[in-house]
Structures are given as structure tokens and as C-alpha cells.
Amino acid sequence: QKEVEQDPGPLSVPEGAIVSLNCTYSNSAFQYFMWYRQYSRKGPELLMYTYSSGNKEDGRFTAQVDKSSKYISLFIRDSQPSDSATYLCAMKKGYQLIWGAGTKLIIKP
Amino acid sequence: DTAVSQTPKYLVTQMGNDKSIKCEQNLGHDTMYWYKQDSKKFLKIMFSYNNKELIINETVPNRFSPKSPDKAHLNLHINSLELGDSAVYFCASSLGTGQETQYFGPGTRLLVL
DSSP, X not given: OOSEEOOOOOEEEETTOOEEEEEXXXXXXXXXXXXXXXXXXXXXXXXXXXXXXXXXXXXXXXXXXXXXXXXXXXXXXXXXXXXXXXXXEEEEETTEEEEOOOEEEEEEO | OOSEEEEOSEEEEOTTOOEEXXXXXXXXXXXXXXXXXXXXXXXXXXXXXXXXXXXXXXXOOTTXXXXXXXXXXXXXXXXXXXXXXXXXXXXXEESSTTOOOOEEOOOEEEEEO
């Protein structure tokens, strides 16, 4: 069993919809929780990171962590076609990041 | 100015050949990484250097050898290339080992025929 589970999708939604992306994890030792966005043929770029349970908002993006359930989410409000990308969750353990498989998101105009 | 750059961007080669990928960062970071991303987009850490010292050495074939001549450069040499080595290789850097933000290069797409 992988330490971080993420549904690879693809997830296809119409423009303007609220998108929910999720990861579950098994290791309580994970500290920081991150969401990276990767456009096609590009490297991943950090969107948001959180440390504690609860919500963190940045514009149209909200990251949520529930440590008791070992579950993290990324919500995208008013989704745009430019949000179409692969979203990867990552969690810090020691020196390294443990990555989810990435969810491919498609926003249809 | 590109923060993390990799060369080459594309590499097509025959099985059994030896090849190198170069990475440079101009962010002044202390820590650099090599990742392999397979066709299913799964990112797997291979190596990490902090100030030219190897700190992460995951279970990869010893045909892969990283080299960090200085903290701004981390190269990856691959001997006796195999079909299964075909993937996208990403270089990344971070301020230090405790920093969560990793900055990625554009990737090197390796195809072994």
C-alpha cells in the first residue's frame, strides 16, 4: 500500500464549477502538506502548503487538512479552463517529499 | 532568467548507451534533487544533495550516478541505458533540507529505443 493515495482521474468538470481534489495518507509522521500543479510538459509548481489541520485560503484555492482522518483536500472555486492541469499532493517526511500519483483535471469551457 | 534549467530537454538514445543530464539553479539554494516521473505521472525521488553532500539516495540501480560539482549544479549520469529508463527526469531545488517549496526544472524527456 502506498503511503499517499490519490485518484489519478481524469476529472472533467464544466467551467465555473467547484472542484474538489483529495489525497489520503497512512503515515502519521507526515508534517507539511502541499499541493503542486503541473501543466502538460512542464515541471510541478507549488500552489499551497499547510502544516496544521484546518483550512487555508488563497484566492480561488482552499487547502484543507484533516489529520485525524489522514485526509487532505484542495478546493478550486469558479474553475477556469486555465486550471486544467495535473494536481499532485505531497507530504513532507524527514528530508523528502512523498508524492501522490496526481489527479488530471480538465475544465471544459 | 530561468530559475532551474536542465539540458537536454529531449534525449532519444539506444539501449546500452551512456548519457548525462545536467541541471543548474540560479536561486542560491543549498539543496537539489533528481526525480523520475513515469508515464502515469508518479514522481519518485532518486537523489538529493545538500551543499554538495548526498543526503537522499533512494533504491535506484547503480547505473545511475549523480554528481554535484558545486551547490548550483547537479548532474545525472546513466550507464547502460535500458528500455525501462524511459521517463521524464526532473531536477528541483529548495532553500534547504527543511524547506517545503521545491522549484522544478522543465524536465528532460528520455526515450530509450
